[in-house]
Amino acid sequence: MKLLMKRKKIVENEYLEKQVHKLNKIGIALTSEQNLDKLLEMIVWEARNLVNCDAGSLYIKKDDLLDFVVSQNDTMTKRLGEAKIKELFKTFSLPITKESVSGYTALTGEILNIPDVYEISKNSEYKINLDYDRRNQYRSRSMLVVPLKDNENKVIGVIQLINALDKAxxxxxxxxxxxxxxxxxLxxxxxxxxxxxxxxxxxxxxxxxxxxxxxxxxxSKDKDTGMHIQRVSNYSVALGKKLGLAERELELILYASPMHxxxxxxxxxxxxxxPGKLDVEERKIIEQHTVIGGNILSKAKGPFSKISKEIALTHHEKFDGTGYPNKLIGEEIPLSGRIVALADVFDALINKRCYKSAMSCDDVIEIIKKESGKHFDPKIVTAFFDSYKEIIEIFEKNKDTPLENSTKI
Amino acid sequence: MKLLMKRKKIVENEYLEKQVHKLNKIGIALTSEQNLDKLLEMIVWEARNLVNCDAGSLYIKKDDLLDFVVSQNDTMTKRLGEAKIKELFKTFSLPITKESVSGYTALTGEILNIPDVYEISKNSEYKINLDYDRRNQYRSRSMLVVPLKDNENKVIGVIQLINALDKAxxxxxxxxxxxxxxxxxLxxxxxxxxxxxxxxxxxxxxxxxxxxxxxxxxxSKDKDTGMHIQRVSNYSVALGKKLGLAERELELILYASPMHxxxxxxxxxxxxxxPGKLDVEERKIIEQHTVIGGNILSKAKGPFSKISKEIALTHHEKFDGTGYPNKLIGEEIPLSGRIVALADVFDALINKRCYKSAMSCDDVIEIIKKESGKHFDPKIVTAFFDSYKEIIEIFEKNKDTPLENSTKI
Structure with missing residues (x-):
C-alpha cells in the first residue's frame, strides 16, 4: 500500500515536473511578446493548452471595470469558422462586483474551481451569466477562474477557463x-x-x-494646424499596410512621417x-524646407532617423521627375517619400485650407487618379483606392475642429 | 535496494520541484525589473542563491565582444567591504574566442562544469585566466559557465559561477x-x-x-545651437538629484526640460x-515664448506633458518675483521651473554666445552666488555648488564644436 502511494507520488511528481518545465518555457514565450494584443491571445491559448480545455476568456482590470479582451472557444470555432468568430467578438466591460465569477475573483483574489456552473448554489455570492450559452447554444460546465496577480500581488486581470476535457x-x-x-x-x-x-x-x-x-x-509656428500631421501619419501607415510593408516598417513610417x-x-x-501667391524666388526659398528638414533630421540618432530624413527630403518629389528638391524620377524616390507625398497632398486637398476651400471627395479622387504616374507612383495610387474606406475613416476620426487655422502645403 | 533508489528519487523530485518553483518566482522578479543595470546584478545574485556559490560574473555579448558587466564575490566583499569592491570593479571586453571559458560558452552555446579550474587539461581548447586570482589572492576552484540563450536560442551573454559551497x-x-x-x-x-x-x-x-x-x-530655426539643450537637460537632472528628487521625477525632468x-x-x-538690443516692445514679444510654449505643450498627452508645460511657462520667473511672464515669487514657481532657470542661465553664461564672449568660470560662479535669493532659489544655488563637479563634467562632455552658431537666451 505504502509502496503504491509512493509510486503514485513519483508519477505525480514527474507530471508536475514536466508541467512546470513547460510553464517555464511559456513564461519565456510570454515575456518575449511585446505586442499587447498578441500577448493576451497567447496567454489564453497557453493556459488552455496547459490544462486542456475547450474555451477561455481574459479580462483586464481598468479602474473599476473588467474589460473583456480575449475569447477563445474551440467548439464554436469549429462550428462557425475562425473568421466568423472574430467578427462576432465584441469587447465589453463589467463592473467589478462579487456578482459575476470574474468580478468575484478580481475583487477577492480567490480562485474559483466550479465543477458545473449550472449548479452553483443559490446562496453563493456569485452567479453565472448564461447569456453566452443561450446566444450560442453552448453548454458551459466546468470552470476555473484565476486572478492574474502581478509581482506586487495586485490583481490586474482574470483568466476564465471553461470545460476541461479528458483524453477522449x-x-x-x-x-x-x-x-x-x-x-x-502562469x-x-x-x-x-x-x-x-x-x-x-x-x-x-x-x-x-x-x-x-x-x-x-x-x-505651424504656434498657429494651430489641427490634426493634419496625425492624419498624414495615419494615412501613410494605411497605404504602407496595403503595399505589404512589414509591421516594423509601418511603425517607422508612423513615427517618421509626422516630421516631414x-x-x-x-x-x-x-x-x-x-499671404497670397509666392513669386519664383520665394517658391525656391520655401522649397528649401525639404533640404533643411533632411539636415535637421540627419542629426537624430534614433531608429527612425534614417527614414524621417528620407521623408523630409523627398516628400515633394514627383514620380515623373518634376518635383523638388532633386527632381528624382520614379523609384529613385524612396518608397516612404512616395507614400507621404500622396498622403500629404490628399489631406491638403480634402481639408479646408486658408487659401482655398475644401474640395468635394469626387474632385479629390479625380485629381489623384489624374496624377497617377505624374505626381504619384501608380502603385501607391492603387493602394490608395484599395484602402480608401480606411483612409476616409482616418479623416473622419481626426477632423479639425472648425475654429482651427491652417498653413500652406 | 530498489526501494532506497525510489526514496532517493522522491527526495530529488521534491528538491527539484521546490527549486523550479523558486525559479518561477525569480523569473517573475527578473521580468519585473525594467532597469538594465539593476537587472544584471539581480540575475547573478539569484543564480548564486539558486546553487549556493561564492562568486559570479556576467558577460553580455556586444557584436564580436563579451562585455564584462557584473562581478560579485562574497569572500572578497567580506575582506575589502562593499564600497572598495565597487571602486575596484572595472568593466572590460573580451574577444569571443574558444580560448577563455566565457568565450568558449558564448561561441559554442555549451555549458562548462569544471570541478577545479586549476586542473583543466593542457589539451583543452579553453584556458583559465588566473589574473583575477593572482591580483586578489583568491582561489577559484569549481566553475559553472552557462550561456544566456534568448527565446530564439541565440546566445546573448554568459553567466559564470565560481566556487559552489556545501552547507558548511x-x-x-x-x-x-x-x-x-x-x-x-534561469x-x-x-x-x-x-x-x-x-x-x-x-x-x-x-x-x-x-x-x-x-x-x-x-x-534655433535651423541654425545649429550646438548642445545647449542637451546640457540644460542634464544639468537639470544633476540639480534634481542633489535636491533628492525620486528617479521617476528625474526622468520627467530629463525629458521635459529640453522643450523649455x-x-x-x-x-x-x-x-x-x-541683431543687437531689443526695445521694450520687442522684449515683451520675446517674453511671450514662455506662454506660447506652455500652450503648445498643454496639447501633449504623454507623462511629461504636465511638467514640460510647467517648465516652458515658468523657466524665466525669478525667485524674487521680478521674472516673467507671471512675476511668480519663491515657491509659487514650480520646482522644475526653478531648476531649469538656473541650468539655462548657467549654460548661457559659460558658453560663447553671439552677443557676448564666454565668461570665466570664476565670473560665472560669482554671478550665480550673487543671484541667490534674487534670480535663483537659494536651495538650488546650494545644490548647484554641491554638484558643481558633475555639472562641469556635463559641460565638458557636451561642448559645442567651435564652428557652431548660437542664439539669444
Missing part, C-alpha cells in the same frame, strides 16, 4: 490543486508580461504624441507667412 | 545535471528580461534623442533674429 474529449471538472497551481503560476507570469507590454505601449504612445506635438509646433515638414522652422516668416 | 561553507564541485538545468532555465529567463530591458532602454534613448532634435530645430524654449517657434523672425 469529454467535459470533466478541472483537476484540483494541480491545475489551480499551474494556472496561478497567471503571475502573464501579469508581469502584460504590465511590461503595457508600459512599452504607453511609452510608444507618449513618444508618438511628443512627435506630433513638437512637429506641429514647428510647422520640420524644415519649415528654417524658412523666413516673410516667405512662410506671406 | 566548503568549496565543492557544482552538482551535475541539476545545477546545470536550473542555471540554464539563463533563458534572464536573457529575455535583458532583451526587454534593452529594448525599453533603446526606446527611451530614441525618444530623448527625438526630443533633443526637434526642440533644437524649433528653438519650444515657444520660440511662435516669435516673429523680426524679433527673434534681430
Amino acid at each position: 474529449g469529454n467535459i470533466i471538472p478541472f483537476s484540483g490543486a494541480m491545475a489551480e497551481e499551474l494556472i496561478c503560476s 497567471g503571475s507570469q502573464a501579469a508581469v508580461a502584460i504590465k511590461n507590454a503595457q508600459l512599452t505601449k504607453d511609452l510608444k504612445a507618449a513618444y508618438l504624441d511628443t512627435i506630433y506635438c513638437l512637429s506641429e509646433a514647428a510647422e 515638414d520640420i524644415g519649415k522652422v528654417g524658412i523666413p516668416d516673410a516667405v512662410l507667412l506671406k | 561553507g566548503n568549496i565543492i564541485p557544482f552538482s551535475g545535471a541539476m545545477a546545470e538545468e536550473l542555471i540554464c532555465s 539563463g533563458s529567463q534572464a536573457a529575455v528580461a535583458i532583451k526587454n530591458a534593452q529594448l525599453t532602454k533603446d526606446l527611451k534613448a530614441a525618444y530623448l534623442d527625438t526630443i533633443y532634435c526637434l526642440s533644437e530645430a524649433a528653438e 524654449d519650444i515657444g520660440k517657434v511662435g516669435i516673429p523672425d523680426a524679433v527673434l533674429l534681430k
Whole structure:
C-alpha cells in the first residue's frame, strides 16, 4: 500500500515536473511578446493548452471595470469558422462586483474551481451569466477562474477557463490543486508580461504624441494646424499596410512621417507667412524646407532617423521627375517619400485650407487618379483606392475642429 | 535496494520541484525589473542563491565582444567591504574566442562544469585566466559557465559561477545535471528580461534623442545651437538629484526640460533674429515664448506633458518675483521651473554666445552666488555648488564644436 502511494507520488511528481518545465518555457514565450494584443491571445491559448480545455476568456482590470479582451472557444470555432468568430467578438466591460465569477475573483483574489456552473448554489455570492450559452447554444460546465496577480500581488486581470476535457474529449471538472497551481503560476507570469507590454505601449504612445506635438509646433509656428500631421501619419501607415510593408516598417513610417515638414522652422516668416501667391524666388526659398528638414533630421540618432530624413527630403518629389528638391524620377524616390507625398497632398486637398476651400471627395479622387504616374507612383495610387474606406475613416476620426487655422502645403 | 533508489528519487523530485518553483518566482522578479543595470546584478545574485556559490560574473555579448558587466564575490566583499569592491570593479571586453571559458560558452552555446579550474587539461581548447586570482589572492576552484540563450536560442551573454559551497561553507564541485538545468532555465529567463530591458532602454534613448532634435530645430530655426539643450537637460537632472528628487521625477525632468524654449517657434523672425538690443516692445514679444510654449505643450498627452508645460511657462520667473511672464515669487514657481532657470542661465553664461564672449568660470560662479535669493532659489544655488563637479563634467562632455552658431537666451 505504502509502496503504491509512493509510486503514485513519483508519477505525480514527474507530471508536475514536466508541467512546470513547460510553464517555464511559456513564461519565456510570454515575456518575449511585446505586442499587447498578441500577448493576451497567447496567454489564453497557453493556459488552455496547459490544462486542456475547450474555451477561455481574459479580462483586464481598468479602474473599476473588467474589460473583456480575449475569447477563445474551440467548439464554436469549429462550428462557425475562425473568421466568423472574430467578427462576432465584441469587447465589453463589467463592473467589478462579487456578482459575476470574474468580478468575484478580481475583487477577492480567490480562485474559483466550479465543477458545473449550472449548479452553483443559490446562496453563493456569485452567479453565472448564461447569456453566452443561450446566444450560442453552448453548454458551459466546468470552470476555473484565476486572478492574474502581478509581482506586487495586485490583481490586474482574470483568466476564465471553461470545460476541461479528458483524453477522449469529454467535459470533466478541472483537476484540483494541480491545475489551480499551474494556472496561478502562469497567471503571475502573464501579469508581469502584460504590465511590461503595457508600459512599452504607453511609452510608444507618449513618444508618438511628443512627435506630433513638437512637429506641429514647428510647422505651424504656434498657429494651430489641427490634426493634419496625425492624419498624414495615419494615412501613410494605411497605404504602407496595403503595399505589404512589414509591421516594423509601418511603425517607422508612423513615427517618421509626422516630421516631414520640420524644415519649415528654417524658412523666413516673410516667405512662410506671406499671404497670397509666392513669386519664383520665394517658391525656391520655401522649397528649401525639404533640404533643411533632411539636415535637421540627419542629426537624430534614433531608429527612425534614417527614414524621417528620407521623408523630409523627398516628400515633394514627383514620380515623373518634376518635383523638388532633386527632381528624382520614379523609384529613385524612396518608397516612404512616395507614400507621404500622396498622403500629404490628399489631406491638403480634402481639408479646408486658408487659401482655398475644401474640395468635394469626387474632385479629390479625380485629381489623384489624374496624377497617377505624374505626381504619384501608380502603385501607391492603387493602394490608395484599395484602402480608401480606411483612409476616409482616418479623416473622419481626426477632423479639425472648425475654429482651427491652417498653413500652406 | 530498489526501494532506497525510489526514496532517493522522491527526495530529488521534491528538491527539484521546490527549486523550479523558486525559479518561477525569480523569473517573475527578473521580468519585473525594467532597469538594465539593476537587472544584471539581480540575475547573478539569484543564480548564486539558486546553487549556493561564492562568486559570479556576467558577460553580455556586444557584436564580436563579451562585455564584462557584473562581478560579485562574497569572500572578497567580506575582506575589502562593499564600497572598495565597487571602486575596484572595472568593466572590460573580451574577444569571443574558444580560448577563455566565457568565450568558449558564448561561441559554442555549451555549458562548462569544471570541478577545479586549476586542473583543466593542457589539451583543452579553453584556458583559465588566473589574473583575477593572482591580483586578489583568491582561489577559484569549481566553475559553472552557462550561456544566456534568448527565446530564439541565440546566445546573448554568459553567466559564470565560481566556487559552489556545501552547507558548511566548503568549496565543492557544482552538482551535475541539476545545477546545470536550473542555471540554464534561469539563463533563458534572464536573457529575455535583458532583451526587454534593452529594448525599453533603446526606446527611451530614441525618444530623448527625438526630443533633443526637434526642440533644437524649433528653438534655433535651423541654425545649429550646438548642445545647449542637451546640457540644460542634464544639468537639470544633476540639480534634481542633489535636491533628492525620486528617479521617476528625474526622468520627467530629463525629458521635459529640453522643450523649455519650444515657444520660440511662435516669435516673429523680426524679433527673434534681430541683431543687437531689443526695445521694450520687442522684449515683451520675446517674453511671450514662455506662454506660447506652455500652450503648445498643454496639447501633449504623454507623462511629461504636465511638467514640460510647467517648465516652458515658468523657466524665466525669478525667485524674487521680478521674472516673467507671471512675476511668480519663491515657491509659487514650480520646482522644475526653478531648476531649469538656473541650468539655462548657467549654460548661457559659460558658453560663447553671439552677443557676448564666454565668461570665466570664476565670473560665472560669482554671478550665480550673487543671484541667490534674487534670480535663483537659494536651495538650488546650494545644490548647484554641491554638484558643481558633475555639472562641469556635463559641460565638458557636451561642448559645442567651435564652428557652431548660437542664439539669444
